[in-house]
Amino acid sequence: MITIDANFEGGNFEDIHQIGTNHFCGKVAAKLKEPHLKWFCFRIKGNKGDKVIVDVHYGKNIFPLSTNVKPVISYNRKEWERIKSTQWSGSDPNRQIVSVTIKMQKNIAWVAFCFPYVYSDLKSYLQKIEKDSNIKIETLCLSPQKRAVYLVTLTELCKEDNNKIGVWIIAREHAGEVCGSFVCEGLINFLLSKNKLAKKLLNKFIFKIVPMVDVDGVAIGAHGKDQWPMDFGRDWTENPTISIVKSIKTVIDKWAKTHQYKLFFTIHSPGSWDTNSIYTFSKGTCSASLKYYYEKQHKFMELMEKYSPSSNKIYASRYCEETIPGMSTQLQYIKHNVLVFCLEVSYQRALPNGGNITIQSLREYGAGLAKAIYYLNSEVTL
């Protein structure tokens, strides 16, 4: 007897039914009013040795061109691997089906779009690191469903000296973009490590990190991009409509009055391509003052390629202060004149040494981000 369900934190799979011997199908669900589906995560209960086929139907709302999806499987929800048997079908581009064939290695398996990282994973991680003298963890605000949105401060002995350089980093504005959580862990682990550069970073910088913005979306297994009535990543105006965005903006604005705020990062994952990339100001269309920032942004990209083994080639894309209103990067640049980066971290890019991105390589990307920040400061004036 084989059963499949998604009744757990971050689960997403519905209308599950059997269509043949050990052959099941189900649909990726819109958990919010969201036009693009991407995130799914379900559990198979059966017996070790069973061969199970599951067809994951995206229906008409799949994010365009994401047919390179390489789902992952785990038998303990800690170690994950890519499912090699993944196959796409459905000739209509709006009716995509991804099928996985699994030979059960244990009685329970979890299958997901990419490595899951839910709200309770964040809470256990923060509990593990909270005793370090260089870290302070606070509740920045409560979500509409009363979950704490955390603010993590990292600096030497957590002394917020006003002369230190301020760096704000936010992740999971789009709930299903899980890579941001592993990048944040990698960055924080590096800063708390015994590495000499980490000590220098904590001495010179204050890191203010909001590791999970849309906590409610993560908990219900939403993807969240372009959700109605407002996308978390497009609500960064002077008067945001989403209470969490409003609270983060207010805290940053207040903090910036008394600190040397210099850098802002928001960590995302691409909608429909597989490469890592960074949105920068576009050289051709921007004003002279923006070109000055553009040079620094490109210096940073060079440094990421040098210090983050998993960053590979990072592509600059079009982005200009006038073109994407409501993006956190745009507002932070306009309001605080800081250097801003929107990092798009791939779910499944092929690694240079074979295979696809792993949790480990995402954490390495985070450590590389810390190193690139250090050398950016020593090579250009922030």
Ligand SMILES: [Zn+2]
């Ligand atoms: Zn995003």
